[in-house]
Amino acid sequence: MSYPIHRFQAICRLTPAEERHLTTLGDAEIVRRRGETFQREGDAPGGFHLHVRGWISSSILLRSGNRLIQKIHLPGDILGTPSMVLPQAADTLTAITEAVTAFVPYERFGQLFTQAPRLAALFTIAVQMERLALMDVLAVTGNASAREQLARLLVDLHARLSPIGMVQDDSFHLPLTQEVLGDLLGLTAVHVNRTIRGMEADGIISREGHRVRLLNLPALREISPLPPRRLQFEPAWLPAPL
Template sequence: MPYPIHRFQAMCRLTPEEERRLLTLGDAEVVRRRGETFQHEGDVLSGFHLHLRGWISSSILLRSGHRLIQKIHLPGDMLGTPSMVLPKAADTLTAITEAVTAFVPYERIGQLFTEAPRLAALFTVAVQMERLTLMDVLAVTRNASAREQLARLLVDLHARLSPIGLVQDDSFHLPLTQEVMGDLLGLTAVHVNRTIRAMEADGLVSREGHRIRLLNLAALRDISPLPPRRPQFEPVWLPAPL
């Protein structure tokens, strides 16, 4: 299956050669079993991973022994890029569902800066968008109510799943347990469950198994404490394609 390149297409009009480079950037596909940890915090690394299919979590272990989930990754993401500036892996990557990844050696990214500088610039923009996401999460964690945090999470998942065709009638598969959502939002599983039930009672969402429907997307966006981020399309500083 090809690497989803919608994130890069949202930044500029890609040339056929740029699309080819993106689609062939990774090595052979690797299937990750549900629950498999394929990168451990502290591992010595030689590259990062493209995310092709499934759901994957990024987490770190605090000194207290508690796990902190930093990000839920979806197809089109690049996994482990923060570790590029460190001698060892900054986070642990675990498949929440069966997932597919493709490994990218660091040297291959380095070649883009000389052979395809515009694509390298887009890679830099993509990493900065990840930084913005983490800034937003930091801004709302413990400074927003559980209802606001959960609304932000659901709106974010809806926005990220839509470009890859995984949203139908504002509903999508949500394979996250309440414990995982709690770790991600800094809440207890009980608090997550209570908040979701309240949203259901208010007609904001409905659930059927692991599928959730956003019944009032506009209201959820209003409840979310932060507006969505959108990359600037073809900024003036972007290098011209070769």
Template sequence: MALGDAEVTRRRGEVFQREGEMASGFHLHIKGWVTSSIVMRSGHRLIQKVHLPGDMLGTPSMVLPEAADTLTAVTEAVTAFVPYERVGTLFETAPRLAAMFTVAAQMERLALIDMLAATGNTSAREQLARLLLDFHARLSPIGAVVEDSFNLPLTQEILGDLLGLTAVHVNRTIRGLETEGLIARQGHRIRLLNPAALQRLAALPVRRPKFEPDWLPAAR
């Protein structure tokens, strides 16, 4: 039995989960870029994470009766819905797969820990350097990085909502990194000219988690 339902193509800008609505499952992310966001009482949007293929979308809602966040397709994206009940059966029928699901959830938690550590405690330059290195590390395994360059289909407004900065500040910071010879831009494509220098600038090291650690149970 497949874990996810039939694949669904999401158009650019489509909201396919809204914060506060009833939730009965999560989504496997197959293609494209998706944001997870919440709205503060002030009305300000906070983007918690930019999701890439291979991520699981909406899993925080598993412990709530309603959706914890809003999921929006930044580009055309493809997802597959997974009902919670189907996940529950994995712990009986496929313990290794269930354990890998647990690992994936901890990887999400690790990403949020790093984001919280960086936001508000580091400069805009340090935050942007960390974010670009993070995208580079996450896009490399899926073949989306060529000669240290990758497509970045995010507006400066989205980057600002993700980093807690204004769009003007994001633009100024990107230009600064270009002037320093750390990155180059051509349209939506970003090239890391000096990844080592960006790593020295970033406040946190790039994480390289193991998706299948040695302690996982053997497949049945």
């Protein structure tokens, strides 16, 4: 399996055995077609998914009938973990581009706690990283300008895409429509378009098709209402590798 393990390597130095555990944890890789929904809210989950390649959205259905996209997942993410505490899947997972995932049954994941306890602890940290990301989104939603919110999102995507080699000269492919961006930012598509054009006019970003270049990354970081998070490397409480 070719699951990217950079987010675990950012927390501590992995042993060869831990790397083998990670790369063999999932079932055979499955290619997801663009637009394919491979988990629906309300399904019986039975496990979670390792995100190997492509862009994937997580969404929930509101009582109004509207679907709200909450998160854009990138390679190395762990999909569907909120459903661990529910009898039914908490969200819907849909491939934005062609994507690849690998399914991990809960039973196999549970074995990590006895076979590789430090790796199980790293999964716990990875889930807390997702919680931090959600806290940041909640902090700015409704409390920051459209320009600030877009800057935060672009800086976040740059930081998440860089470790997997998907950023070149501060530019990256952004396969998201303005409607999807609006969902993520709590804005209308018209407002998103106006904000992007304003940043282009100011020489902060440029666009060519679906490729976005961050012309002034320091300025974007200054505009973002939140400072960057700095992960703690090898926390002292981590159990020793077996």
